[in-house]
Amino acid sequence: MTQNRTLRLTVMSTVVTGALILAGCSSDSEQTIAESAPEKLEGTVSLWHFFSGREAEVVQSVIDDFEAANPDVTVEVNSGQDDDKLQKVISSGGNIDVGLSYSTAIVGKFCSTGAFVDLNPYIERDDVDMDDVLERTLDYTSYDGVQCTLPALTDTGALMYNKTIFDAAGITEPPKTLTELHDIGMELTTFNADGSIKQLGFNPLVGFYENSPSHFAAMTGASFLDEDGNPDFATDPAWSEVIEWQKAFVDEIGYDKLQRFTAGLGQEFSADNAFNVGKVVMNMDGEYRTAFLADQVPDLDYGVAPLPVVDDAPDLYGAGWLGGNVAGIAKGSDNKELAWALLKFMTTDTDAVVKMANGLKNIPTLHSALESPNLEVSDEYRVFLEAAQHEHSVTMPATADGAAYAESFADFWTTYQTGESADLEEGLTELDAQIADAFELAGQ
Amino acid sequence: MTSVIDRLGSPAATGLPGPPASPRIPRKRRRRIAAAAMVAPTVAGLLVFYAYPLVASIYYSFTSYDLFSPPRWVGLTNYEFLFTSDPRIGNAALNTLWFVVVLVPIKIVVALAIAGLLARRTRGSGFWRTVFYLPSLVPPVAGVVAFVFLFNPGSGPVNVVLGFFGIEGPLWFSDPALSKPSLVLLGIWMMGDLMVIMLAGLLDVPRELYEAASLDGANGWQQVRFVTLPTIQPILGFSVVTGVIAALQYFTEAAVASSVASGQAAVGSGTASTLGYPGDSLLTYTQWLYVRGFSNYQLGYASAMAVVLFVTASILLVVAMRRISAFHPEEVS
Numbered sequence: 001m002t003q004n005r006t007l008r009l010t011v012m013s014t015v016v017t018g019a020l021i022l023a024g025c026s027s028d029s030e031q032t033i034a035e036s037a038p039e040k041l042e043g044t045v046s047l048w049h050f051f052s053g054r055e056a057e058v059v060q061s062v063i064d065d066f067e068a069a070n071p072d073v074t075v076e077v078n079s080g081q082d083d084d085k086l087q088k089v090i091s092s093g094g095n096i097d098v099g100l101s102y103s104t105a106i107v108g109k110f111c112s113t114g115a116f117v118d119l120n121p122y123i124e125r126d127d128v129d130m131d132d133v134l135e136r137t138l139d140y141t142s143y144d145g146v147q148c149t150l151p152a153l154t155d156t157g158a159l160m161y162n163k164t165i166f167d168a169a170g171i172t173e174p175p176k177t178l179t180e181l182h183d184i185g186m187e188l189t190t191f192n193a194d195g196s197i198k199q200l201g202f203n204p205l206v207g208f209y210e211n212s213p214s215h216f217a218a219m220t221g222a223s224f225l226d227e228d229g230n231p232d233f234a235t236d237p238a239w240s241e242v243i244e245w246q247k248a249f250v251d252e253i254g255y256d257k258l259q260r261f262t263a264g265l266g267q268e269f270s271a272d273n274a275f276n277v278g279k280v281v282m283n284m285d286g287e288y289r290t291a292f293l294a295d296q297v298p299d300l301d302y303g304v305a306p307l308p309v310v311d312d313a314p315d316l317y318g319a320g321w322l323g324g325n326v327a328g329i330a331k332g333s334d335n336k337e338l339a340w341a342l343l344k345f346m347t348t349d350t351d352a353v354v355k356m357a358n359g360l361k362n363i364p365t366l367h368s369a370l371e372s373p374n375l376e377v378s379d380e381y382r383v384f385l386e387a388a389q390h391e392h393s394v395t396m397p398a399t400a401d402g403a404a405y406a407e408s409f410a411d412f413w414t415t416y417q418t419g420e421s422a423d424l425e426e427g428l429t430e431l432d433a434q435i436a437d438a439f440e441l442a443g444q
Numbered sequence: 445m446t447s448v449i450d451r452l453g454s455p456a457a458t459g460l461p462g463p464p465a466s467p468r469i470p471r472k473r474r475r476r477i478a479a480a481a482m483v484a485p486t487v488a489g490l491l492v493f494y495a496y497p498l499v500a501s502i503y504y505s506f507t508s509y510d511l512f513s514p515p516r517w518v519g520l521t522n523y524e525f526l527f528t529s530d531p532r533i534g535n536a537a538l539n540t541l542w543f544v545v546v547l548v549p550i551k552i553v554v555a556l557a558i559a560g561l562l563a564r565r566t567r568g569s570g571f572w573r574t575v576f577y578l579p580s581l582v583p584p585v586a587g588v589v590a591f592v593f594l595f596n597p598g599s600g601p602v603n604v605v606l607g608f609f610g611i612e613g614p615l616w617f618s619d620p621a622l623s624k625p626s627l628v629l630l631g632i633w634m635m636g637d638l639m640v641i642m643l644a645g646l647l648d649v650p651r652e653l654y655e656a657a658s659l660d661g662a663n664g665w666q667q668v669r670f671v672t673l674p675t676i677q678p679i680l681g682f683s684v685v686t687g688v689i690a691a692l693q694y695f696t697e698a699a700v701a702s703s704v705a706s707g708q709a710a711v712g713s714g715t716a717s718t719l720g721y722p723g724d725s726l727l728t729y730t731q732w733l734y735v736r737g738f739s740n741y742q743l744g745y746a747s748a749m750a751v752v753l754f755v756t757a758s759i760l761l762v763v764a765m766r767r768i769s770a771f772h773p774e775e776v777s
Contacts, residue, residue: 084738091511091741109741113512194612207706207721256615259722263618264598267707331512404740408531415723418620437529441521442742443508 033121038337042072045338048089049100051360052080058359059100062352066345075342091115093332097339098346100152100327104140104396105403107326108444111143112400116328119147122340128348134388136322136395137365143398150347153362154324155286156388157215159308162281163301165199174282174305176317178219178245181282181308188281189253197253197261200274202282204249205258206413209268210284213410216242217394218321220310224406225397229444231435233409234428241310243413243424250417271296287384291361304380306387320387322395324362363388401442405435501754504747511743522748533749535724536732539624543694543728544760547628548687552680555635559642560672573643580636588700591630592617617705620725627697627726638683645679646672681768688764692757695734698726729753 051059056079063075083101090099090110099116110116123130130138137151159181161174169188175181181202188201205211217224222238225231233239250258265279266272269292274280276297283289284307293300309316327347329339345352353369356362358376363384369375370385377385387393396406412431416424469477505522507515526533562573579587595602595616603613616626653671662670673680702721719735720727729749737746 088738105739106741109510109512113510115512209707259615259618260597262707263615263705264596264600265707267704401742402740404735407735411532411720411724414721418723420723431531434529434531437525438531441508441525441529441745442740443510 033125034337035125037126037341040072041070041338041341043335043338044074044076045335045342046076046078046095046097047100047342048078048081048086048096048098050079050081050083050086050102051100055360056080058356061359062346062355065352065355066342069345070341073338073341090330090332094330095332095334096330097333097335098327098343099330100325100346101149102325103403104323104326104398107140107149108143108398108400109402110328111146111148111398112443114148114331116148117331117333117336119150119329119340119343122344123147126344128344132348132366132368134322134365134367134370136393137324139395140323140398141326143400149326149328150343151365152325152327152347153353153356153360154322154365154388155288156320156322156363156384156393157210157218157284157286157307158320158383158387159305160275160283160285160289161303161305162275162278163303165278165281166303174303175308176306176314177308177311178242179311182245182249185249185282186252195257197257199278200253200258200261200280203258203262203274203280204246204253205262206246206410206417208262209274210286212406213413214323214394214396214406215284215307215321216246218319218392219307219316221313221316221319221392221394223394224409225399229397229399229439231405231432231439233435234425234432238310239428240424243416245310247417251419255418275302276300287363287381288361290378290380290384302380304383306383316392318386319390319392319394320384322388322393324365399439399442400444401435401438404438404442408435408438501747501750504744505751506748507744508742509744509747510741512741515744518744522745523752525745526748526752532720532724532727532732533729535720536727536729539698539725539727540692540694540729542624543627543691544688546624547631547694548684548691550628551631551635551638552683552687554632555638555683556642556680558635559639559646562639562643563646573640576639577636579634582634584634584696585700587630587634588697589704591626591633592701592704595626617701618722620723623701623705623722623725627701630697630701638687641679641683642676645676649675677768681765684764684768685761688760689757692753692760693730694728695730698728699731702726 047063049056049059056077059079060077063077067073067075083103086096086099086101087103087106090096106115111118122128133151134154137154138147141147141149141151159174165188166172166174171184171187175184185200185202185204188199190198192198203209203211206213206216214224216222217238220238220242222242223232223236226235261279265274266277273292273296275283275285275289276293290304293302306318307320309319327343329336329343333339346356347353348366350366350368350372351374353364353366354372354374357364357369358374361381364370364372364375367389370389396403399405408431412427416427504515506517506519508518508521509515558576562569562576582590594600597603597613597615597618600613600616602616606613614622617623649672653675654667657667657671699719703718706718706721719731730753733746733749733753736742736749
């Protein structure tokens with residue numbers, strides 16, 4: 001009897017304690033939009049982003065401009081926040097006003113679930129000129145009609161080549177087609193006496209540095225999803241074409257030789273990057289590499305050209321890939337009007353975008369910024385700027401399954417290049433079916 | 445029966461005036477309330493942080509849950525996708541099973557063998573015990589990074605040394621067939637903590653048992669089989685249980701090795717793109733669970749994966765314990 005009463009008391013105490021703990025975990029907030037933007041901004045707004053060091057100072061300089069224009073506003077900047085953590089805090093409804101993420105994979109989920117609030121009401125109310133925003137960047141900043149993020153600079157790609165080695169080999173022009181890329185790549189590939197690779201003209205391995213499927217897509221115009229949002233890897237012949245070209249290239253040199261050589265190369269973002277030290281002559285890479293090269297190997301004589309494209313589609317020449325930072329207002333924001341004012345300033349104010357682009361050496365996402373005389377443009381950088389505006393530049397569409405479909409495809413391709421899978425068409429068809437199942441599971 | 449505290453704490457026992465008794469709450473009940481209040485935080489912690497997550501995981505495994513929206517009941521859909529459609533879970537499960545079947549026994553055998561050598565009280569044994577134990581103090585991430593560079597096929601010292609003997613070194617962490625064995629080498633190098641436990645167990649075996657066995661004519665192996673192993677059976681059981689659980693949760697070493705060997709060392713969300721390199725050979729079950737749950741925000745599906753892992757771990761541990769108990773003839777019978 002006594003034990004029963006003690007047990008009951010323990011249970012009651014436990015329930016009360018547990019309830020207190022759980023009560024502290026729950027919170028919610030509702031989105032409200034005023035009919036007009038506030039005439040005067042005041043208060044405190046938080047910004048979480050992943051930049052650190054020099055890059056964080058660039059972002060801070062733009063924040064300083066915002067605060068100078070709005071003297072009654074204080075921006076609490078949380079820099080150097082790991083992007084993974086940022087996403088988790090936002091998804092759990094944490095008190096973040098504006099979140100800046102480098103992952104476009106979150107957009108589908110964040111838009112469809114309201115983790116980032118829909119910006120369309122604000123955009124319409126304030127009559128934001130969305131025509132000024134690079135059209136292709138809207139593909140990866142919105143999902144199913146919900147514009148829950150805006151692009152905050154983007155990355156794009158081109159072919160970088162070592163001019164010194166080109167000159168020594170008597171090559172005057174960078175390759176424009178995949179055939180030329182293969183031929184020049186093989187011509188510039190040299191071997192040691194034991195048969196191992198000494199210098200590689202172009203590394204065809206998928207997975208090497210920036211050799212990702214989405215970047216190869218820019219060379220072929222291949223699409224990831226069809227108009228209905230279904231995976232397009234088996235049905236778009238452009239994929240088979242580029243995969244077979246890449247596989248033949250790998251086989252010609254030898255997969256094992258390439259793997260051995262690649263494994264001995266420096267890390268992508270280290271000073272001994274293979275392109276920096278001349279071990280790989282041509283690389284697909286992003287515009288940010290120009291800043292790395294200026295810092296790490298200022299004496300390197302290199303050129304930048306558009307990505308080579310499939311031989312029968314010259315109109316693709318000049319295109320690149322697009323994908324960059326996205327910024328949105330977290331659902332847990334206590335002051336969404338102020339958050340929107342900051343977000344709008346950072347993503348749609350021409351001077352702010354130019355300032356960030358100059359500092360971070362990324363591509364501005366506004367036409368007005370791209371045309372701004374204040375944008376610092378070198379000859380090498382100009383190729384990237386043109387790629388970003390090319391009508392055939394590719395982006396990875398947002399899905400409710402995030403980037404899982406692209407990872408599955410990359411996994412398939414990296415396995416295929418080893419020679420383990422014999423039938424490409426059959427493999428791609430099976431992959432499409434698996435991705436379709438994954439989409440269904442994710443609620444797409 | 446009156447407890448010691450009752451006797452010592454009562455005013456009658458101490459001779460001191462006690463606090464005025466509440467006219468409404470009897471003393472015994474007050475003591476029970478106090479005991480319940482003191483136990484409650486611990487019980488609540490166990491319920492909230494252990495029992496609730498376990499039960500919630502089982503519930504979520506039958507839902508579509510993405511952290512942002514309320515869970516939606518989908519029945520067995522997650523399990524159906526897991527067993528029939530997930531493109532990478534087969535590789536992840538097989539890789540994990542490989543670590544359970546290969547890495548755990550090898551680590552235990554090597555740790556036991558080295559502990560057996562170091563158990564002999566010879567000159568310099570303290571030095572060698574320190575030498576073998578030291579690597580386990582290295583943080584796993586640092587150890588993996590160092591190993592990947594040591595075994596770098598192009599420029600690593602291991603292949604350079606092999607080259608001196610005319611041997612073309614393998615691709616190690618860049619070869620799907622050798623990436624897991626390479627991690628086994630790392631596991632052996634870092635088995636110092638396990639070795640110390642084995643050493644303590646071996647030193648605790650009564651020498652009289654060996655003397656008696658020797659008088660009975662037992663040779664070296666028979667002494668190990670019928671004296672050493674049965675005596676340290678609890679330690680072997682502990683090693684197997686913790687080893688199997690650790691192998692089923694194998695994550696950090698494989699993830700770091702993939703990231704560094706791929707040449708794209710990344711952090712945060714970027715890690716998902718390098719997990720499994722090369723060719724999915726280092727993709728483990730928990731890595732894939734993490735990607736599904738926290739990169740793809742499919743918490744319902746990840747919960748289903750966790751439940752399957754929980755059941756699998758339980759089965760494996762029961763089997764392992766039965767095998768270990770085979771060293772004790774009495775328990776076998």
